[in-house]
Amino acid sequence: MYRWGLSNFSGSMTRRAISATCALTAGVLGWLAVAPGSHAPAAAVANVADSRSAVQQAADSGAPVEVLQKRTEDSKTLANPDGTFTLEQSAVPVRKKKDGQWVDLDPTLARGQDGLIRPKATAVDMVFSSGGTGPLVVLDSDDRKLKLTWPTALPTPTVQSDSLTYPSVYPGVDLRISVTKESFSEVLIVHTRQAAQLPELQQVQLALDAPGLQMRRTAGGTVEAVDNFGEAVFSAPKPAMWDSSGDGDLQPPSADRTEEPLEGDSVATMPVAVTQNSLTVTPVRSLIDDPATVYPLHVDPPFTGVRVARSMINEHYPTTSSWGWGGDEGVGYQSYEPWSRKRLLFGFSVGQIAGADVQSAVFSAYETWSASCTPKVVEVWKVAKFTDATTWSNGSGSGIWKQKLSYATAAHGRDGCDPGGYWVPFAVPTAVDEVVSAHGSTVYLGMRASSETDELAWKRFRYDVKLSVTYNYPPTIVDPHTKDPYTACVTTSASDPVIGDNTPIPVVSIVDPDTTDDGQHVWADFEMRRAVDQSPFFTYTTAAKKGGSGIYFEPPPEAVAHQPLWSNTTYVWRARAHDGVTTSPWSTGCLFYVDTTKPLAPIITVEPVASSYPMNQPVTIRLSPNGETDLTRYGYAINDDAPGPNSLSLSAASFTTTPSAFGTWSVSAWSYDQAGNQSAQRTTVLRVQGTDPVGRWPMDEGSGVFTADEGSGKHGMNLSPQATWEEGNHGASEGDHSVYLHGLQTSGDTTATAASNIIDTSQNFTVAARVKLDIKSNRQVIVSEDQPGRSSFALGTSEMTWTGRDGSEPEDQSDRWVKWNFTVSTSNGPVTAETDFVNYRAGDWAHVVGVFDRSTRDLKIYVNGIQQQKKEGGTALSTKIPVRTSVVDGTGPFRTGFGIDNSAVNYWFRGLVEDVNIYDGLIGDDAIQALALGNN
Structure with missing residues (x-):
């Protein structure tokens, strides 16, 4: 008899087919997945689509909740109230998706409208013949098909629940099909010794058709149908044949010899040959012809699912592999002839929880039979990986059996001790955690009797074992760093x-x-x-x-x-x-070194070396360390006290700057060390040559009745005896002074140059002065040049307003509003540029500049370096006042402190004056701003 199915030989090999006649079995099974489960699944309060919702619902309800999106054909995942998860796996499929919905597997057979016979729901779709010459069976796994066809026309079968029988396929021979949730087996039952001599049974050959699949025979003797990637889609373990000599009292009354041998049946393995188009098994003549053989005889050329990872090893058949056995199998020793000593091997996939922290793991096996109701010990071991070539000879030693994990003292499955059987749990967290922590994919477990010589310790267990693993993914530390400052x-x-x-x-x-x-x-x-x-x-x-x-x-x-x-x-x-x-474990220690010591400021070198530098000509600045060895870069700034974005590496520590204004041009630099510490500021001042003033009077003498011209040196200025000296805007301690003018016509204090007509006011010219206004509201002239009848130009104020008192105490100081003006004399009379009221705080210094641009024929006023505007009717007007006629050149002395109008001296100035400059040309906005900053 040949059998294609999900089992090997048991009892003597497998337990899938035996009856009281001689039989050949052939079974083709879909590939059975290794699917862990638990012996007592926790009841889920709900099925939810994602783990986020499941975790929350479990926490809220206090009961486990299934994570629906993780459900598979042979497993389910539960979210637990404490935040852990439980993976429950079954060794065989228990459900499948049908029309997009999960349905429980049900092998019950029924005829369809096309007359073919199908189970309601099995892991692999199956279609069986209703008689005739068509395929005996068609297996379909994800549209990959395998067909087996009987060599002769088949009779109409009888269908009973999950089995069907084709009677008298040969004289005295029936063909029986048994369907399980995940596979099927086919068994030829040869009822008499005479039938076993039929020529058709000397070698049984089935036609095979597997489009797109390659048939092959493995080193362990199994047959596989593989896809283009070398992955097995269908497989068949070694075929077996057995007689009916065994004792049914060694296993449950429900045991069916047409599915597997009973304990004590004589069993033999059969040679198998496979081509792309056929599968051939040859019965063992010694078992057929042995006078002790009890009929019926069964011959089994099975096909099994590739997902099977279970085997039985039997010392009585030490070189025989029983890969993929089905039904139930024995553990321990029984002495009924032929005697047996058996162990069971299982594999469970745990790759889906690789890296998790295993909290608990329970392996459960359903005990169907016990030799007595006296509880005896059965053990579960961690075993090495086994294959379809693992036998008692190569698989019973310490090379396979690594460590005893757990045991149970039990007796179930017969009258007086749970006759229906019972799930027996075994704690196996060590073995599971070892594989999961190492990101392994499969846990291998073995079952054996504690005493393998005690007949009363004999037990049988169902093949659909389960594994339940409660786990939690441990949190891990990532991206460790420091901030403020950032360091990896x-x-x-x-x-x-x-x-x-x-x-x-x-x-x-x-x-x-x-x-x-x-x-x-x-x-x-x-x-x-x-x-x-x-x-x-x-x-x-x-x-x-x-x-x-x-x-x-x-x-x-x-x-x-x-x-x-x-x-x-x-x-x-x-x-x-x-x-x-x-x-989680502590993260690896992160190191850093603290250095809060500021480095020394860099050395600044100017190239070329000179006492002064022309304006608008480039100058090279080179920075170097001041004895520091841990610097990383330099920062620098021009005319500023902060480095901003300017940065230089140590290897390229030079830059070029082009002074665009005359006077002083400051270059500041800072060093930075590897800790990011910034040095103190170091500053070098360049004296920049620009448009030389005709006269420049800093008024820094601090005493006497004379102030020198430090521009051309030709136009010293005499002071009236009433004028007094006070400190300048930078303070007397810095050597900065100013002249105080009383602004009273009767006192006559003023200053004037000894020479006349020092500039031609009909051409471009610029005049500037720094002043601190004293209390006075009428028009005042700060600087002017004489000509007959009126000043040729005058720079000063038109109007002043203020609040409060004006005194020396801080509370006496108040805001003022000042209109500044700049007037030139033309052939048609004076032309004046005047500002709106500009805020001026009493006690502050103001820098005022007047500019006449002959090329554009307009006047401009700058206050504190900013060109002023005037608004009329809400419209902003520039103080570039047009001069439509010729400006008259003054011929008299250059003065500070009053002007001339209508041939009379008036508009006396009251306050402090210093930094008076006059140019016989135009200077740019940069130069004006430099003057305002005090860069003379």
Whole structure:
């Protein structure tokens, strides 16, 4: 008899077919998945589509909730109230998707409208012949088909529940098909010794058709149909044949010899040959012809599913593999002839939870028979990987049986001790955790009797064992770094970062596959210590947050600032994560070195070396260290006290600047070390040559009745005896002075040059002065040049207003509003440029500039370096006042302190004056701003 199915030989081999006649079995099974399960699944309160919802519902309800999206044909995943998950696997498929919905497997057979016979729902779709010459069976797995066709026309079968029988396919021979949830077997039952001599039974050959699949025979003797990627789609273990000599009392009354041998049946394996178009098995003549053979005889050329990972080894058949056995099988020793000593092997896939932390793992096997009701010990072991070539000879020693994991003292399955059988649990967390932690894919377990010589310890177990694993993915620390300042985590002292702050904040992100927006909460512990210490001086535990991607944890700044770090010291910090179930290991220590010592300012070298530099000509500035060895870069600024974005590397520490204004041009520089510390500022001042003034009077003498011209040196200015000296805008301590003019016509205090007509006011010219106004409201002239009848130009104020008193105390100082003006004399009379009221705070200095541009024929006024505008009717008007006629050149002396109008001296100035400049040309806005800043 030949059998294609999901079993090997048992009892003597398999237990899938035996009856009281001689039979040949042939069974083709879909590939059976290794699918873990649990012996007592927790009741789920709901089925939900995603783990986020399941976690939340489980926490809210206090009961496990199934995660529907993780359901498979042979497993399901439950979210538990404590935040863990439980994976429940069955060794065989228990459900399948049909029309997009999960349905429980049901092997009950029925005829369809096309007359063919099909089970309601099986792991692999199957279609059986209703008689005739068509295929005996068609297997379909994801549109990949395998067909087996009987060599002769088949009679109409009788159908009973999950089996069908084709009577008298040969004289005295029936063909029986048995269907399970995941596979099927076919058995030829040869009822008499005479029938066994039929020529058709000397070698049984079935036609085979597997489009797109390649048929092959493995080293272990199984047959496989593989796809283009070499993956097995269907497989068949070695075929077996057995007689009916065994004792049914050694296993449950429900045992069916037409599916597998009973204990004590004589069993023999058969040669099998496969081509792309046929499968041939040859019965063993010695068993057929043996006078002791009890008929019926069964011959089994099986096909099994590739997902099978179970085997039985039997010392009575030490070189025979019983891969993929079905039904139930024995464990231990029984002495009924032929005697047997058996062990069972199972494999479970756990790759889907690789890396998880296993909280518990329970392997469950359903005991169907016990030799007595006296409980005896059965053990579960961690075993090495086994294959279809594993036998008692090569699979019963310590090379396969690695470690005893658990045991149970039990007796179930017969009258007086749970006659219906019972699930027996075994705790196996060690073996499962070892594989899962190593990101392995399969856990291999074995069952054996504690005593393999005690006949009363004989037991039988069903093949649909289960594995239940409760797990939690441990949280892990990622992206450890510090902030304020930022440094990446460095674990070796040779490259640890140097920071210039003694309160850096350690930061980590926590990744936990179990956490979602509605899932577990996670939090972190931090420790920090000096590298030379063993114990931390700083510890902190953060508050818990709902997990998710990109969630960071850190101590608050005040916690870190409470214990500032020492300079010139190496520190190490680490963190670990919690999710309420598992605590991660401490992260690898992150090192950093604290250096808060500021470096010295760099040395500034100007090339070429000169006492002054022409305007608008480039100058090279070179920076070099001042004895520092740990610098990383330089910063620099022009006419500023902050470096801004200007940066130079040590290897290219030079830059070029082009002074665009005359006077002083400051170059400042800073050094930065590897900790980011900034040095003090170092500044070099360049004297920039520009448009030389005709006269420049800083008025810094501080005494006497004369102030020198430091521009051309030709136009010294005499002071009246009433004028007095006071400090200038930079203070007398800096050598800066000014002249105070009383502004009273009767006192006559003023200044005037000894020479006349020092500039031609009919051409371009610029005049500037720095003043501090004293209380006075009428028009005043700061500087002017004489000509008969009126001044050729005058720079001063038109009008002043103020509030409060004007005194020396701070509370006496008040805001003022000033209109500034600049007047030139033309052939048609004076033309004046005047500002709107400009705010002026009493006691402050103001720098005022008047410009006559002959080319554009207009006047401009600048106050404190800013060109002023005037509004009329809400419209902003430039103070570039047009001069439509010729400007008259003055011929008299250049004066400070009054003007001439209608041939009379008037508009006396009251206040302080200094930094008076006059140019016989135009100077640019940059130069005017430089003058306003005091860069003369």
